[in-house]
Amino acid sequence: MRSIYNVIACIAILFAQDPTLAGSWPTHRADTSRSGVTEEQLKFPLKQAWLFESKYPPQPAWSGPARR
Numbered sequence: 001m002r003s004i005y006n007v008i009a010c011i012a013i014l015f016a017q018d019p020t021l022a023g024s025w026p027t028h029r030a031d032t033s034r035s036g037v038t039e040e041q042l043k044f045p046l047k048q049a050w051l052f053e054s055k056y057p058p059q060p061a062w063s064g065p066a067r068r
Contacts, residue, residue, distance in 0.1 A: 029036040 028034060030038055
């Protein structure tokens with residue numbers, strides 16, 4: 001009985017996938033060549049969408065002078 005549920009679940013998963021969505025799934029830097037280039041044009045003038053203002057001032061990650 002349990003194996004019937006497993007088979008039904010596997011069939012449902014196979015039919016639930018939509019192959020048309022795979023084409024719109026972006027990868028890191030836009031394509032498999034990692035070119036980071038797009039044909040989309042910017043719309044000017046640009047406007048600021050958000051601004052992060054920290055509640056705390058920056059602090060060094062470690063004490064003492066930095067080494068190079």
